Amino acid sequence: MYSTCLFCNRPLASNEVIEHFPIGRRLAFDGEKGRLWVVCRKCERWNLTPLEERWEAIEECEREFRATRMRMSTDEIGLARLREGLELVRIGEPLRPEFAAWRYGDQFGRRRKRAMLWTAGAVAATGVVVAGAAAAGAGVFGGIHVVPQLIANIPVRARIKTKDGRVLKVRKQNLEKSRILVDGGRDEWSVYVKHQHGEEHFEGEEAVKAVGLLLPGLNEMIGTKPIIEEAVDRIEEAGDPEAYLSRVAEEVRKQESRDSSAVFKKKPGLIVRLPKPTKLAIEMAVHEESERRALAGELLMLENAWREAEEIASIADNMFVPKETEEFIERHRAAQ
DSSP: OOOBOTTTOOBOOBOSSOTTOOBOSEEEEETTTTEEEEEOTTTOOEEEOOGGGTHHHHHHHHHHHHHOSSEEEOSSEEEEEOTTSOEEEEESSOOOOOOOGGGHHHHHHHHHHHHHHHHHHHHHHHHHHHHHHHHTTOHHHHHHTTHHHHHHTSOOOEEEEOTTSOEEEEOHHHHTTOEEEEOTTTOOEEEEEEETTEEEEEEHHHHHHHHHHHHHHHHTTOOOHHHHHHHHHHHHHHSSHHHHHHHHHHHHHHHHHHTOSTTTTTSOOBGGGSOHHHHHHHHHHHHHHHHHHHHHHHHHHHHHHHHHHHHHHHHHHHTTOOHHHHHHHHHHHHHO
């Protein structure tokens, strides 16, 4: 087992996931042909591992890859990112993509607790300021004049970059006035984002990205277990995150019909008024799709690198290989 790249001689780092091969932060494997590579994160070259060190490691990689929900595949190559930071590149017939429901329970639960603590602290701070102003002789109304200053200091909940390079700063009070509408004929999203200097309009793919940035601020207090489970059920019922985002159009239309009262008629589609499971499910789906697209971009480069590495591996594995080794390889292939 080696610990430095055969091409650039830089360290390959280590991992704590694959017990039988704890070297590397990106491992590529082909269970059908019995190949295992360590991909150098510096020069991106594929280091073929010795035959005798592969089999148990390949089996471990296959198990971890199947257990990981955040993965993306083409017809010949797949990429998965494990929670520990290790990346696995799987060569062969693709597996069905699955939704990463397991990781949202703890993530949203922790976010909800942080939001509750922040809210409690903000309320206490406001009380102290008002009480201090009253004690100083300003009276209750004098203390109230300080409150707008506290509101102005509320943290920015979202930053959205426009096509012309501007960065929109969205605070809590802006989030609650942002709206989502859907084109009835094309089911295309249209979003109106309130920010500190006015309102910005986004359409199509840009609108979906904007909603993905707005929702964490709106959803921070609703990460209870029942709501998370219902949100996950909605996505899994649709089949995958992308399919659910297409279905959202119907839920948005239902909300628009509920907003037909005089109060909301002029400003339909307030995101804050969508059902809690819907808001949470949209956030999950947008997040999943953005990660899958990032993985898909890397797959294009990995597939080209794999083809080159496979040619070299095919020559190396078949050069001067004794008959006993060939029989050993066939036994392990049959056992998989």
